[in-house]
Amino acid sequence: MELSEFVQxxxxxxxxxxxxxxxxFAVMIEVAFRSLLLSSSDxxxxxxxxxxxxxxxxxxxxxxxxxxxxxxxxxxxxxRSTICTCLEDIRxxxxxxxxxxxxxxxxxxxxENVLSSIGRGLPHINDASWRLEYQIKNSHxxxxxxxxYLITLSTENxxxxxxxxxxxxxxxxxxxxxxxxMKDAAKSLEKATQL
Amino acid sequence: MLLVLSDxxxxxxxxxxxxxxxxxxEFGRIxxxxxxxxxNPKIYEGAASKSSxxxxxxxKLFMYHIIFMPVQTCLALTGKLNVTAEIVQHGVEGLMxxxxxxxxxxxxxxxxxxxxxxxxxxxxxxxxxxxxxLENRKEIRLILSELAPSMPxxxxxxxxxDAQLASRALRQQVKPVLNLKLQLDDNGTRRTHLLQTDPATxxxxxxxxxRALAEVKTNHCRxxxxxxx
Numbered sequence: 052m053e054l055s056e057f058v059q060x061x062x063x064x065x066x067x068x069x070x071x072x073x074x075x076f077a078v079m080i081e082v083a084f085r086s087l088l089l090s091s092s093d094x095x096x097x098x099x100x101x102x103x104x105x106x107x108x109x110x111x112x113x114x115x116x117x118x119x120x121x122x123x124x125x126x127x128x129x130x131r132s133t134i135c136t137c138l139e140d141i142r143x144x145x146x147x148x149x150x151x152x153x154x155x156x157x158x159x160x161x162x163e164n165v166l167s168s169i170g171r172g173l174p175h176i177n178d179a180s181w182r183l184e185y186q187i188k189n190s191h192x193x194x195x196x197x198x199x200y201l202i203t204l205s206t207e208n209x210x211x212x213x214x215x216x217x218x219x220x221x222x223x224x225x226x227x228x229x230x231x232x233m234k235d236a237a238k239s240l241e242k243a244t245q246l
Numbered sequence: 247m248l249l250v251l252s253d254x255x256x257x258x259x260x261x262x263x264x265x266x267x268x269x270x271x272e273f274g275r276i277x278x279x280x281x282x283x284x285x286n287p288k289i290y291e292g293a294a295s296k297s298s299x300x301x302x303x304x305x306k307l308f309m310y311h312i313i314f315m316p317v318q319t320c321l322a323l324t325g326k327l328n329v330t331a332e333i334v335q336h337g338v339e340g341l342m343x344x345x346x347x348x349x350x351x352x353x354x355x356x357x358x359x360x361x362x363x364x365x366x367x368x369x370x371x372x373x374x375x376x377x378x379x380l381e382n383r384k385e386i387r388l389i390l391s392e393l394a395p396s397m398p399x400x401x402x403x404x405x406x407x408d409a410q411l412a413s414r415a416l417r418q419q420v421k422p423v424l425n426l427k428l429q430l431d432d433n434g435t436r437r438t439h440l441l442q443t444d445p446a447t448x449x450x451x452x453x454x455x456x457r458a459l460a461e462v463k464t465n466h467c468r469x470x471x472x473x474x475x
Contacts, residue, residue: 125416126415126416126417127417127418128417128418163416163419166415166416167413167415167416167419167421169413169415169416170413170414170415172423172442173425173440173441173442174439174440174441174442175441175442175443175444176426176441176442176443176447176451177447178447178450178451178454179451179454179455180454181454181455181458183458183461183462183467185470185471185474187474189394189395190394191350191390191391191393191394192350192387192390192391192393192394193350193351193352194351194352194475195391196471196474196475198462198467198471200458201397202400202455202458204428204441206441217428217439217441218397218398219397219398219399219400219428219430220396220397220398220399220400221399221400223459223462225399225400226400226455226458226459227459228400228403229400229403229455230452230455230456230459232403232404232405233403233405233448233451233452233455234452235405236405236407236424236448237445237448237449237452239407240407240422240424240445240448243407243422
């Protein structure tokens with residue numbers, strides 16, 4: 052697992068008991084995990100009593116180093132031995148390594164979910180609304196007398212971007228065709244999960 | 247419901263009793279063809295210069311060889327019907343209007359016969375017109391329905407089941423993704439929408455749309471469909 056110089060420097064500060072005593076270290080690690088998992092950004096995340104006595108630039112440097120390290124571990128799906136080797140190289144104490152690893156194990160699943168939701172893709176369908184109407188007549192044709200559906204598929208793209216809608220109309224046969232095809236897809240999905 | 251014909255319209259159709267019923271039949275066919283494909287003024291000229299005996303053959307020739315046979319050649323083959331192209335045009339247009347209005351309103355046989363009675367045509371001509379109407383009204387209604395305002399219409403759905411294995415942000419994933427290609431027809435132009443969804447949403451969509459389909463079979467909808475005819 053490769054970490055940049057900036058990150059390694061930051062972690063070296065963290066390993067040094069002169070800068071971070073045990074309590075400060077534990078707080079720092081907790082704060083790092085929390086800032087990754089909270090859905091809203093919190094400007095006061097580094098405003099902690101235990102960290103007040105340490106030089107603020109060092110605190111910031113360490114915070115960004117730890118968060119980068121955590122994300123890199125989750126991204127590569129690193130196992131415990133890889134992390135231990137990595138941290139030992141930066142001269143972490145065994146207890147500090149333990150603290151880090153236990154918190155990592157605890158939050159790994161949630162972090163994976165966050166990372167998997169980042170990325171580009173096709174517009175993602177969230178929901179479908181429908182409207183059933185009966186066409187009686189129009190300006191060109193009287194006595195139409197046909198039921199028809201108006202379907203709206205709401206989609207969103209990459210989470211943050213605006214939700215768009217795909218609107219279309221169809222008659223009964225076409226809707227049955229559409230639903231039939233979706234059911235085929237669902238059936239093949241079921242088969243795939245049983246493989 | 248009776249069809250009300252304007253005086254101008256009656257005048258245009260007044261040309262029809264003066265010709266053979268076979269010719270009227272052919273004019274009827276031309277009228278339907280024009281409704282299908284749009285009118286072509288050359289045919290009027292050709293038809294105006296036909297002799298009554300050779301008219302049938304020439305009209306057929308004209309319709310099928312219009313691109314290949316110039317007007318002059320056709321004129322040379324025939325005598326005169328003694329009418330101008332304009333009168334023929336009015337006659338055919340009158341027929342077109344009669345047929346399209348009747349199809350639009352979907353009037354019954356009896357109503358059609360009563361409406362045509364006003365023109366004072368012979369029994370044979372009336373029967374001919376009725377037959378023309380009944381044979382072609384379904385197709386004419388289909389053509390008219392294309393003029394009505396319409397929304398993008400469903401055409402086809404293709405799907406593909408994929409598993410996302412990795413992304414820039416996260417390696418070593420197994421995330422099932424369903425890619426969909428939805429083809430819609432909008433007044434002739436085809437638009438393709440590429441969309442995706444996940445298995446849970448797919449099941450939700452199926453459930454929702456099945457609910458929509460079931461709605462037509464409820465008593466409420468059945469009653470309305472039955473009673474508005």
